[in-house]
Amino acid sequence: MHPILANVRQLLLYLLAWLPLSGILLYLLISFGGVEWTRALIFIVPLAMVFAFVCLSAWYSCRATPLASSGFWRLAATHLLGAVSASLLWLLIARGLSLAMASISPFARFDQQIARELPVLFASGVLLYLLSVALHYVLMATDIAHQAEKREVEARVLARDFELKALKTQVNPHFIFNSLNSISALTSSDPAKAREMCILLADFLRKTLGLGEKAYIPLAEELELVHAFLSVEKIRFQRRLTLEEKTDPGALRVLVPPLLLQPLVENAIAHGVANLTEGGWIRLEIRKSESENVSIMIENNFDPDTPRRRGQGIGLRNVRQRLDTSYGSRARFDVRANGDRFLVALGLPAEKMA
């Protein structure tokens, strides 16, 4: 589709640009051809408007001979030929119009008057057409730049979506197998407890599955997920696992990327209580400050003598990356190990609320 014809606003602007051009034609006709100005005006305005549309055809030849890939002679030949033919067509129309006007009495012999000015009109027509060629080349260049920019933005959005999806779908299979093993043990010793654990596990799995589609969820929903996860682990580790939680109710409606806290809590279990014979604790604290920031702290104890296992750090890196893609420099992520305590602290802007 023609870039100017495709858009009414652009077409109006284009026609507006032709007003001064028709003024120049008018001036030529009055001062050199000695035509009386009302006659000249009635003649030139429709003629200029017609030629404005004729000149739009330059777009097709511009598209056929792109500036970058066409040689000078080819460009010159194409556009001169176009200019001459457009201008000749215009002369034909001008001649026809002058003849038609001459047939009405106030314009008697107008055709003869105009016939003397045809060479001037021809030259103007060629120049105007070439001007239109230049305009179309400019339009094409801006259009290409615009499209490239749009493609780049689309590619970035696509890459980010893909990354988020890849990062999100990571329920640890060992968690599932270990939980199923606990359920298997409970089926004979404590069937009611086995059923309870089945339901808690199903609850957790259903919640994580549903989150894949969403970009943000209320913190309350993420906490439900964390609670479902911890209730399962509490049955598995029994008395070995102690939990402490303090949550500012004001923070619950803040929107966060899904699965932001659950991997951190899972990490706290895998590298904390799982390696501690005497049992371990996890402390979760969520605060919303005056400055519209949410700060989240997850602290656990761990055995400093246990070497770091393969895979440690993936969960942390994952969360850090997702904070980065979602908030950029507005988010904070700190990891500190001090003696037998491990602390992950995040801060994020409470910009979106449910």
Add this chain to the structure above:
Amino acid sequence: MSEERKKIRTVVVDDEDLARQIVREMLKPHPEVEIIGECANGFEAVRMVGELKPDLLFLDIQMPKLDGFEVLELIGDEIAVIFATAYDEHALRAFEVHAVDYLLKPFGAPRFELALERAKQRLGKKMSPAPDQLLAASREPGKYLERLVVKDGTRVQIIPLDKLDYAEAQDDYVALVSQGKKYLKQQTISNLESSLDPAHFVRIHRSYIVNLERVRRLEPYGKDSHVAILSDGARLPVSRAGLARLKSLLEGKI
């Protein structure tokens, strides 16, 4: 005596109560198997096995203190071991250490029975791997060890590798020297060498491996040998080949 067959004395090692409970339950229909002990971490496992000398061991892999492979390395080769874990990625290593079987949690009774049957067949004959093989399996493929475990009487000593100063071959043992203390471990020095990160540990002599960070300076000694002087003053002989290896590593560092 022959009428009443000898019972299979068994120890169950798992850090989770519920996981031990399953093994107990599945052993219930087998009066020939007697559970003589249960424990929840690697340290206890090593001590209990040392004291009770069981025939059969059910062993979890991911545990506090010592993992299952480290436990196996320390308790030696007398015992039939059945691993039980939720992680399938250790299966290959488990068979390298001649485990009787490798149960993936959760497992059902038929699978458990099969493992027990295999254990019974194994109990008659000795088919134990060499300690070297056990050690080689205690690290994950493509990775170097991060710590060494040594049995010190009934206690277990863990030596993080950054605390190891040097190792010296002594007949069938290596003496590991860490912070002025010496620990003996049944292992060849070549085998130890292959499980250490060559960027930090150098074989400077037929009988010595040294932690590069501990080397203060080198002095000529005799006609064509050298001694390495460590930060704590210890003097270790350096062979000609050892000197070349040491120099290339030290130059790489500068």
